[in-house]
Amino acid sequence: MKSTRAFTGICFCILFFTACQPSNQKARTDLPFYLPDDLEVTLWAETPMFYNPTNMDIDARGRVWVTEAVNYRNFNNDSTAFFHHPKGDRVMILEDTDNDGVADSSKLFVQDTSLVSPLGIAVMGNKVVVSCAPSIIIYTDEDGDDKPDKKEIFLTGFGGKDHDHSLHAVLAGADGNWYFNTGNAGPHMVTDKSGWSLRSGSIYTGGTPYNTKNEGNLKSDDGKVWVGGLALRIHPDGTGLKVMGHNFRNAYELTADSYGNFWQNDNDDEVAACRVSWLAEGGNAGYFSTDGTRTWQADQRPDQEIFTAHWHQEDPGVMPVGDRSGAGAPTGVVLNEGDALGEKYRGLLLSADAGRNVIFGYHPHQEKSGLVPGERKNFITSLSGDNALYVWNDSAANTHKEKWFRPSDVAIGTDGAIYIADWYDPVVGGHQMQDKKGFGRIYRVTPKNKTLRSPKIDLGTTEGQIAALRNPAINVRHLGFQQLKQQGEGVVEPVSQLLKDENPYIQARAIWLLAQLGQKGVTATAALLKSDNEMTRATAFRALRVAVPDIMPYAVQLQKDPSAFVRREIAIALRDLPFEKTKPVLMELAGQFDGEDRWYLNAVAAAMAGHEAEIYPEIKQLLANDKTPAEWDKKMSMFAWRLHPAVALPDLLLRAGDAALDAKERRAAVTAIAFIKDKGAAETMLTLSKNKLPDVAEQASYWLSFRQGNDWYALLDWKKLKINTGYERKLAAMKARLLAVQDEHLSLGARKGRLEQMAKDSLGGQLLIGLASENKFPKELVPAMEESIFKNPDLTVRVQAGKYFKQAGVQKNYSITDIAGIKGDEKNGKSVFASHCASCHKVGQTGSSIGPELTSIGKKFDKTGLLDAIIHPSAAILLGYEPWLINTKDGGSFFGFLISENKQAVIVKDVAGQQHTIATDKISSRQKQNKSLMPEPAVAGISEQELADVAGYLLAGK
Numbered sequence: 001m002k003s004t005r006a007f008t009g010i011c012f013c014i015l016f017f018t019a020c021q022p023s024n025q026k027a028r029t030d031l032p033f034y035l036p037d038d039l040e041v042t043l044w045a046e047t048p049m050f051y052n053p054t055n056m057d058i059d060a061r062g063r064v065w066v067t068e069a070v071n072y073r074n075f076n077n078d079s080t081a082f083f084h085h086p087k088g089d090r091v092m093i094l095e096d097t098d099n100d101g102v103a104d105s106s107k108l109f110v111q112d113t114s115l116v117s118p119l120g121i122a123v124m125g126n127k128v129v130v131s132c133a134p135s136i137i138i139y140t141d142e143d144g145d146d147k148p149d150k151k152e153i154f155l156t157g158f159g160g161k162d163h164d165h166s167l168h169a170v171l172a173g174a175d176g177n178w179y180f181n182t183g184n185a186g187p188h189m190v191t192d193k194s195g196w197s198l199r200s201g202s203i204y205t206g207g208t209p210y211n212t213k214n215e216g217n218l219k220s221d222d223g224k225v226w227v228g229g230l231a232l233r234i235h236p237d238g239t240g241l242k243v244m245g246h247n248f249r250n251a252y253e254l255t256a257d258s259y260g261n262f263w264q265n266d267n268d269d270e271v272a273a274c275r276v277s278w279l280a281e282g283g284n285a286g287y288f289s290t291d292g293t294r295t296w297q298a299d300q301r302p303d304q305e306i307f308t309a310h311w312h313q314e315d316p317g318v319m320p321v322g323d324r325s326g327a328g329a330p331t332g333v334v335l336n337e338g339d340a341l342g343e344k345y346r347g348l349l350l351s352a353d354a355g356r357n358v359i360f361g362y363h364p365h366q367e368k369s370g371l372v373p374g375e376r377k378n379f380i381t382s383l384s385g386d387n388a389l390y391v392w393n394d395s396a397a398n399t400h401k402e403k404w405f406r407p408s409d410v411a412i413g414t415d416g417a418i419y420i421a422d423w424y425d426p427v428v429g430g431h432q433m434q435d436k437k438g439f440g441r442i443y444r445v446t447p448k449n450k451t452l453r454s455p456k457i458d459l460g461t462t463e464g465q466i467a468a469l470r471n472p473a474i475n476v477r478h479l480g481f482q483q484l485k486q487q488g489e490g491v492v493e494p495v496s497q498l499l500k501d502e503n504p505y506i507q508a509r510a511i512w513l514l515a516q517l518g519q520k521g522v523t524a525t526a527a528l529l530k531s532d533n534e535m536t537r538a539t540a541f542r543a544l545r546v547a548v549p550d551i552m553p554y555a556v557q558l559q560k561d562p563s564a565f566v567r568r569e570i571a572i573a574l575r576d577l578p579f580e581k582t583k584p585v586l587m588e589l590a591g592q593f594d595g596e597d598r599w600y601l602n603a604v605a606a607a608m609a610g611h612e613a614e615i616y617p618e619i620k621q622l623l624a625n626d627k628t629p630a631e632w633d634k635k636m637s638m639f640a641w642r643l644h645p646a647v648a649l650p651d652l653l654l655r656a657g658d659a660a661l662d663a664k665e666r667r668a669a670v671t672a673i674a675f676i677k678d679k680g681a682a683e684t685m686l687t688l689s690k691n692k693l694p695d696v697a698e699q700a701s702y703w704l705s706f707r708q709g710n711d712w713y714a715l716l717d718w719k720k721l722k723i724n725t726g727y728e729r730k731l732a733a734m735k736a737r738l739l740a741v742q743d744e745h746l747s748l749g750a751r752k753g754r755l756e757q758m759a760k761d762s763l764g765g766q767l768l769i770g771l772a773s774e775n776k777f778p779k780e781l782v783p784a785m786e787e788s789i790f791k792n793p794d795l796t797v798r799v800q801a802g803k804y805f806k807q808a809g810v811q812k813n814y815s816i817t818d819i820a821g822i823k824g825d826e827k828n829g830k831s832v833f834a835s836h837c838a839s840c841h842k843v844g845q846t847g848s849s850i851g852p853e854l855t856s857i858g859k860k861f862d863k864t865g866l867l868d869a870i871i872h873p874s875a876a877i878l879l880g881y882e883p884w885l886i887n888t889k890d891g892g893s894f895f896g897f898l899i900s901e902n903k904q905a906v907i908v909k910d911v912a913g914q915q916h917t918i919a920t921d922k923i924s925s926r927q928k929q930n931k932s933l934m935p936e937p938a939v940a941g942i943s944e945q946e947l948a949d950v951a952g953y954l955l956a957g958k
Contacts, residue, residue, distance in 0.1 A: 031405055035380040035445065039341065042101055044419065044444040049106035050092040051083060051438035053421040055131075055169050055253075055332065055409045058473040059123040062414040062454025063095045065109070066421065067130060069117035070438050073162060075209050083438035088113035091121060091130060091139075093146060094442070099453050101444065110139055110148050116162045120169030120180065120253070124236075125479050131180060133166035134158045154238055155192065159201075160185030161210040165229070165250040172478030174258045174512045175546045176485065177233050177240070181264060183250035184228040184287065185211045187218065193238035200226040200246070202292035216292025222576075227292030231262065231279055245283040247290070247318075252331045253409070254279075255349075256474070258508040259535055260542045261371060263364070265330035265351045272745045273310045274330050276351050276362065277322030278371040280599055281572050282606055284319055286312035294710065302702050302732035306740050316642045316675055317605070320598050323362070323373040327747045329355030329428050332409030332421070335364075337505040338472025340416020340452055341445075346503065350379060350418065352407035354428045356387045359407055359420065369564035370599035380420070380445065381405075404435075414473045415452040418445035459483055462491060466498070469513070470506050481513055489518040496524060508539050515543035522547060529554065534563035541566065545573050552581065559588045564600055567592060571603035579611050586615075591622055595634030605642045612645035619643070620651075629654040630661060641668050646678040653684050656700075657691050666696055674703040679715040682707065686721070702732055734764045738771065742778060752784045759785065762794035769797060772804040790872050798872050807872070807936065814937070816867045819944050824952025832950040836942065840934070843954065857954050866951050873934035889924045 033041045045064070054069045070085045088111050095105040109128065120131030128139045128148070135156040139148035160166025165183030173179050182188060185208075187201035199218040205211050216227050220243070229248030234241050244262065251264040262279040266287075277285065284290065289299055289312070300309035312318045331352045339346055349362040361379030364371050378386065382405035406423035413419050422441040426434050446452050457471070458464030459479055468480030484491050495517065498510035511528060514521040525547070528540035541558060545551045555570045571589050574582040589604050608615050623636040629651040632640070637655070640648050655661060656669035670688060673681050685707070688700035708718050740746060740754040758764030768789065771777045777785070782805065789801045798816075806813035838847035841854050857866065883897065937947060 031382045031402055032384075033380055033382055033443075034378065034384065038448055039445055040448050041380065041420075041443050041445050044096070044101070044442045045094050045103035045106070046441040047437065047439045049094060049103060050090075050442075051440055052423060052433075053408055053440045053442065054118065054423070055120050056411045056419060056421050056442070057121045057123045057169070057475055058411055058413045058419070060125075060414065060457045060459070060468065060473075060476050060479055061095070063093055064103070064411075064413070064419060064442060065121055065123050065128065066092045066094060066442070067115075067118040067121045068092065068438075068440075069119070072117050072433060073208070075162070077433055082433070082436050085111065087111050089115040089118055089132075091115075091118075091128065101446075101451075103442070107146060109141075109146055112137075112151075119164070120167060122170040122172070122178075122475050124172065124475055125482075129154070129170045129178075131167040131169055133160040133163065133182075133185075136167065136170065136180070155190055155234065155241070157190040157198075158182050158186075158188050159211060159214065161208060163208045163211055164252075165204075165207060168251070168253050171254065171256060172475050172481075173233070173256050174260055174481075174509055175543065176478070176481055176512070176516065177235055177546075179231070179233050179244065179254055179256060179262070181231045181248070181251050181254040182229060183252075184248065186214050186228075188230065190241065192234065192241035194240070196239075196241055197221045198226070198230075198232075198241055198243070200228075200230060200243075200292075202227045202288050203295065204228070204288075216288065216294075218292075225291055227290070228285070228287050229266070231264065244281050245279045245285065245319075247285045247287050247292075249287045251285075253333050255333045255335055257335045258337060258505040258512070259539050260508075260512070261364075263333060263335060263349055263373075265325070265333055265353075267328060267330045268310065272324075272327040272743075272747060272750070273307055274325045274328045274353070275311070275322050276325055276330070276333075276349070276360070276373045276376070277319070278364065278373070280319065280370060280568070280603065282575060283602070284317055286315065286318035286321075289710075290315070290317065300733065300736045302698065302735065304736065306736065306743060306746070309736065314671065316644060316672065317602060319602060320370065323376055325351070325353065325360065325376060326745065327355070328353040331407060332411070334410050334412055334474075336412050336418065336472065337503070338412060338416040339503060340472065341418070341447055346505075348379070349373060350410045352410045352420070354406040354408055354423060357382050357403055357405045357407075358387070359410055366565060368594070368597040368599065369568035369603075370597075412472045412474070413444075413452075413454065414457070414471055414476055415454045416472050417452050419443070420445065462487070462494060466494060469498070469509055470501075470503075477509065481509070484513055485516050487517075489520040492517050492520050492524060495521075499528075504535075507536070511536070511539045512543045512546075515540075515547035526554065529557060534561075534565055537561065537563065538566045538569050541569055541573070552577070552585075555582075555585050559585050560592075564592070564594070564597060568597075568600045568603045571600070571607050575603075575607045575609075579608070582607060583611075583615070587618065587622065590619055590639065593623075593635050593639070595638055601638055601642050605639070608643065612643045613647050616640075616643055616645045616647055630658045637665065637668065641672045644672040644675050646676055646680055649673065649676065649678075649680050649684050653687070656688055656696055657693065659693055663695055666693070667699060670696060670699045670703065674707065675711075677711050682712045682715045686716075730763060734758060734761070734767055737764065738767050741768075741781065742771075742776070744778075748780065751778070751781060755781055755784050756788050759788035759792055762792065762797060765789060765792040765794060765797035765801075769800045769804070773800075777804070798868050802871075807938070814871050814944065814947070816864060816871060819867055819947050819951075820864050822945060822948035824948040824950075825945075826949070826953045826956050828946070829949035829951070829953025832942065832946045833953055836937075837950070854954055855957060857957075863951055863955060866954060867947060870947065870951070871937055873936065886918060886923060886926045889922055 035041060050066050050068060052069045053066045055067045057065050068090045070083055071089050090111040091109040093107045093109050094103045096103050097105050115132050118130050118132035122129040126141045130137045136154040138152045138154045140150040142149040158167050160183060163185045165185035167182045168180060170178050170180040184202055184204045188198055190198045198220045201214045201218050202216045205214050217225055219225055226243045226246040228246060229251050230243055231245040231254055233244050248266050249268050251266045254262060254264045256262050264279060265276045267274045296310045308314060311321050313321060331354050333351045336345055336348045347363055349364055351360045358381035359379045361377050362373040365374050382402040404424050404426055406425055406428050407420050408423040409421040411419045420443040424439045424441055457468050459468060465480045465483040469477050471477045495510050495513050499507050501507055511525060515525040525540050525543055529537055531537050541554060544554055551573050555573060558566055558570055561567055567589050586604060586607055593600060619639050624632055652669045652673050656666050673684055685700050685703050688696055689704055691697045737754040737758050741751050758768055786805045786807060789805060790798055790807045792798050802815045841847050843854050
């Protein structure tokens with residue numbers, strides 16, 4: 001059999017990305033495009049044929065079906081100011097009836113009040129599957145008039161109504177099952193048509209008014225805890241719901257190739273942590289803690305790089321991240337298996353990023369037992385340069401229309417062309433839109449000087465069914481699969497002919513189908529387990545797993561396969577089978593671990609889940625033989641880290657405290673102990689916290705502090721032990737935030753957020769001041785620092801800040817240290833007080849008693865403290881002098897100090913000293929303000945000398 005070029009085609013990316021230039025477009029568009037110079041992009045359709053496209057699919061006639069989200073976030077976008085559909089969002093059908101490369105027909109398929117910003121569509125013959133949280137809805141067109149005759153709620157109970165982090169498009173896998181994903185806006189409480197229930201959640205709430213309650217650590221009917229965003233499988237009849245992967249944030253779409261490999265992108269607004277990843281079955285992507293009860297920020301460890309922490313890459317059981325694409329807003333994803341664009345584009349993985357105004361291109365390839373996306377390139381973009389920083393609400397986009405290109409989806413047509421849906425808006429993210437017309441476009445990418453047309457597919461004949469199976473449109477080939485499967489053994493011969501096809505993806509489709517064509521087909525598939533092509537062997541094994549009742553004989557046959565990719569597939573297949581039956585094969589697979597392959601390790605360990613204590617001694621005997629823990633190689637140390645049963649504690653303790661080991665190895669051992677939910681683990685960590693090696697003691701102290709609040713909470717009497725490592729934990733958290741502040745790869749907004757968190761805290765503020773004192777403070781964050789640091793609760797921080805920063809909103813920057821060194825003139829100070837302070841404050845018999853009385857203020861503050869209180873009045877407002885805003889039901893509004901409160905009434909004293917009594921039952925709202933009524937001295941134009949003078953007068957107490 002020919003070599004599988006899809007996984008050796010990485011060299012082609014060099015060819016097709018070498019020269020990108022603006023395309024000459026056949027149809028009018030106001031945007032430039034940069035793409036490979038042997039391809040061209042044309043405007044295929046635009047508003048008013050449809051509005052605000054979120055997702056597309058292609059039917060067997062080559063028509064493009066589009067879901068609209070016109071009624072997008074009405075809670076956040078004023079529907080009276082935007083284009084609106086009061087009867088619900090719509091599904092539209094677009095067609096190029098005259099084959100001139102431009103759509104000329106647009107018709108409404110369905111408009112339904114149940115559709116509120118639908119994010120996915122799949123056309124499976126006469127069934128149109130629409131994903132719109134909380135439900136997957138199937139509309140059936142029984143008479144072929146392009147109007148639904150039946151509506152069925154296929155699955156329901158998903159979280160994320162009117163939310164981007166929700167249900168996304170269904171697609172047909174090469175095995176005949178349906179696959180889809182959903183974001184982390186749970187909880188997802190879904191029961192399939194056989195009665196099997198999924199219960200999945202996390203701590204994530206927000207985004208919409210409907211997403212107010214969620215929780216982690218929920219168990220589904222398979223006994224497992226699935227969290228965050230999910231990849232799911234379902235049989236077309238609605239049974240067999242199964243989790244294929246979990247712990248994503250918001251993977252917008254899932255795609256599959258014909259080998260059964262799954263790809264998806266994922267995003268995070270907060271850090272530059274978007275990713276494009278291959279997904280092995282059961283994979284944990286690592287966004288939340290494994291039980292979904294904590295965010296990655298809570299789990300970030302001392303000195304742990306932010307991206308590593310974000311996807312929990314140093315936690316046992318988490319899958320490799322794939323490509324780190326940076327900041328962005330990833331959306332649709334598809335893998336091109338067709339040849340219409342040319343062989344060098346076969347196997348091209350396309351990932352749309354609406355935030356970056358681009359569709360990325362990858363040529364995936366195999367790496368150890370898994371797949372990696374390969375080198376990322378801009379396949380098509382509206383920008384001459386990369387929008388790497390991605391500002392989702394970019395003011396420049398309002399005038400530069402090239403930033404309005406917001407690709408929401410990308411699909412392969414039956415003609416082999418690439419179709420791109422464009423949301424078209426100056427902003428993306430934040431649940432906002434600014435384009436009031438709901439404008440949208442669809443572009444078509446084809447080879448230059450070549451006409452592509454959709455073939456006519458006759459599903460009533462075997463030849464037509466074979467043609468459908470060969471088609472590059474993913475859900476069209478599913479129709480061929482279904483029809484051929486119904487014919488059973490009668491089509492084994494024509495399907496077998498596809499194994500000789502030049503396109504390896506078509507060969508793979510034939511393998512899946514053969515396994516479901518009766519015993520004759522199973523026999524033909526089993527013969528392929530001896531192929532010299534590892535991807536053929538892996539696909540045949542996958543196909544047999546779906547088709548036969550007992551996969552164990554084939555697992556035994558392949559347990560010594562030379563390909564780690566094949567052996568990893570065996571481990572995955574054994575995960576849900578009885579352990580006593582699979583144990584011998586798993587031990588054989590464990591013995592072939594290379595010590596580095598995380599995909600392989602995770603698959604084998606997952607198949608041992610629940611039996612770690614039993615198998616650990618045997619793994620130790622197999623891999624370590626009689627070696628001491630200090631002598632272990634990577635194979636054994638990685639298995640101990642990944643399995644981490646309580647029986648491994650003595651070994652892990654020795655490795656963690658071994659000064660001869662590399663610090664990284666000690667760190668891994670300490671981490672493994674931290675993931676053992678056992679009293680002995682907590683006691684072992686307590687021992688390590690007293691270790692003579694500073695790195696070990698520091699790590700152990702962190703884990704003791706951290707685990708007191710979660711996995712080890714009930715294991716020890718923490719009060720009796722009097723363990724107080726809160727400072728170390730807080731310091732570690734602040735150091736992690738400081739790294740984020742300095743990380744130029746993060747978006748500016750994310751860095752500002754971390755800075756503002758630090759500036760509110762005394763320890764965090766001190767770290768920021770330290771950065772400034774070393775001239776390392778990022779210049780682009782100075783305005784944010786000046787806005788925040790002078791509100792720090794710590795006098796020392798505020799005093800130091802004046803040396804390096806100007807207070808935002810004032811015209812003058814004061815150095816408290818410098819002013820404190822100026823000799824004050826008490827006589828002039830009295831005059832300054834009378835002019836600027838006496839209207840609210842009183843000294844002796846002079847002034848008013850609206851604000852604090854200052855006669856004896858010298859007994860409370862020294863000169864430095866008093867100057868800080870004067871210069872930064874909002875930083876530390878005295879108790880009882882916090883300003884309040886109180887609104888009444890009759891439209892009244894009162895602002896001042898709250899001086900009395902009981903069940904009947906409150907009394908507020910305003911800035912003029914007048915008291916207002918307000919009946920409690922008349923109050924509509926009340927808010928404490930964080931801004932002092934006292935103005936900053938710079939606003940009043942007070943000089944440094946005058947400040948020294950008034951301070952001298954007040955401290956004299958005269």
